[in-house]
Amino acid sequence: MTDNLRIDGDRLWRSLIDLAKIGGTEKGGVCRLALTDLDRQARDLFVAWCKQAGCAIAVDRMGNIFARRPGRDDSLAPVITGSHIDTQPTGGKFDGAYGVMAGLEVIRSLNAANYQTLRPIEVVVWTNEEGSRFAPAMTASGVFGGVFELDYALARKDIDGVTLGEALKTIGYAGDTPCGGRKVEACFEAHIEQGPILEAEGKTIGVVTGAQGQRWYEITLTGQEAHAGPTPMPRRRDALVGAARVIDEVNRIGFRHAPNACATVGMIQCHPNSRNTIPGRVFFTVDFRNPDDAVLARMDRELREFAIRTAAELKLELKLEQIWAFGATAFDRRLVEGVRKAAAKAGHGHRDIVSGAGHDSVYIARVAPTAMIFVPCKDGISHNEVEDATPEHIAAGAQVLLQAMVEAADRR
């Protein structure tokens, strides 16, 4: 009977496009930072759509939204799916939003087929996945997964000093149900790949077996401000020259641990940032990723050794802090196999893949069986306003999600 369940690709695509209007940019992207008024508008729209689909809404203390469709035995632990609707400053229409809208489409499809699963199904919006406004990323799924304390997470501050907790209250999404601490039968998340592999190999579905480990660093190099004209080169303590060498080395570390390592400096701030003053202080960030924790540890060592040596050579003070890390994650074997089977049954080309990005599912995997479904995105580009995906791939991933969720939700 479940073989006849079909998602409606047009309906799903229209919902994605409608959601993308909230914070839509001229270049066709989306700028909808976590817990801004635009985020509130997107949340309100999601809640309205879920209520139309007959769901009950609950909001927890981290502002995570749970839209619930009852099961035949509503006392059983739910099967959940979801993602995030906050974006990067130069975000696209699909990153995060796809996982949420695909979940909504699962519920709408079950409604249309008048199909009731044994277990309840919930679609979740996780708060502040991107980490662009409040670092670290995946804050609220981290609390749900027991990685962060609630108080710690609520006290995270944006660049203007506003805490995450204050921002939740401002937009009316500081809920009162506990964050986490309840049993989840299974968790799925559909997402664009945000990389080039599926597209390059002509596959429609990525069966995500796990996620790379990841480490974030903050580095400050301090030298001495001085006039750019009359200060001879050998007397300088130029913090930006030190930063430049470390940034170049971070890139080389990434290449050295090919093909799976990623190494990025995404943010830099220079002080006093005046054309004719030698920079006295430079702050920048480092993002390392690898599916093998041992390789990550080697990358860590190489970064530290190079930074210490460079600071000494240039007579700079070095402050290097690892501010966030999680180890490589393996997803639940049975659920991953369920995704693989659903892809095969739908006749979609598929391959196993490891997620390069962090996702809410990485944290949920700590407290519940979890799996993810990837679909290709154009040129592998994400975190960019030109991020794109085809309606066919978007529909294919949602169909696999529907099949995998129903299989899990009908299991006693």
Next chain:
Amino acid sequence: MTDNLRIDGDRLWRSLIDLAKIGGTEKGGVCRLALTDLDRQARDLFVAWCKQAGCAIAVDRMGNIFARRPGRDDSLAPVITGSHIDTQPTGGKFDGAYGVMAGLEVIRSLNAANYQTLRPIEVVVWTNEEGSRFAPAMTASGVFGGVFELDYALARKDIDGVTLGEALKTIGYAGDTPCGGRKVEACFEAHIEQGPILEAEGKTIGVVTGAQGQRWYEITLTGQEAHAGPTPMPRRRDALVGAARVIDEVNRIGFRHAPNACATVGMIQCHPNSRNTIPGRVFFTVDFRNPDDAVLARMDRELREFAIRTAAELKLELKLEQIWAFGATAFDRRLVEGVRKAAAKAGHGHRDIVSGAGHDSVYIARVAPTAMIFVPCKDGISHNEVEDATPEHIAAGAQVLLQAMVEAADRR
């Protein structure tokens, strides 16, 4: 008779310290950007002091302030001295302010001695020397010296889009006398060295024979924003990695043309500047200096070749613009000799020196005989809140200025 003229070192020092309170920082520096309300307060104080000293005040269309002490033959061209009272964001008490206060002290000393020079004497405050708020630097002396058109200079914009002309009106210093176009008999400027040479050699007076040539560039590298996790290293177009390599090379170009070359990247802006997004666009500035224009041309070529090669290797678009340049400047031989003699007569250790920094005098030298007087500053540090100088050196430089000016002002 002029042998008995003496400046009052205590009075000069007190004026410097009083002026430094306007925009004074916790670390003992001064942050008084051009044409802000703090700059207005400093201008108002200077004007009040000059009026107390009996001077007539004129303000020209670039906001330059001229405080005039009449000569015995007031129809003769004046001998002028001056500098600037705007500062870097992390500026000190002496850069610029010393030259203006030393000029005021010359007038006060002549008043005290009841000595009237043959020619009139004028003390000048030049607008926006630093270039921190409005680029390029030395804007108003540039108009006076015929380097910039008045309309061009008034249309320069700060980071908020405010033009220099609007800012002049806001603080009430948009004067109505023409900027430049009148005969100047001689121009002197006293300034801290802003470098380490005098201190290292134990000399009190730097007899400035000329100024280095200087070139300013703006460079933008454009790649592609993408997610820092799942984008494999070989597929990246990371603008910050390109910028890092060019910044490092700029530093190496400086060392390669030792001992006189200076090469600095002082400002960098990265877009979108998010930890987990590969930088898509980076803007930065380059400042090259050398006393030999042929060497500057070689530095220019090396920069361009390296930037073009790096952009090609990393598949980045390169925009490289030279936005400002002036050739090496030789000061007036007779006035330089006057400074040298005045230093010797006062018994101060002195040496000839080439200015590494740009100064208003570099532009005035295009339309009038010009010379400068340097005094040591602590550790050679300037453009820094810890910038410092001793009262003895400050007084010595002003005494040499007084002697050199009176000699020039008594010449028919």
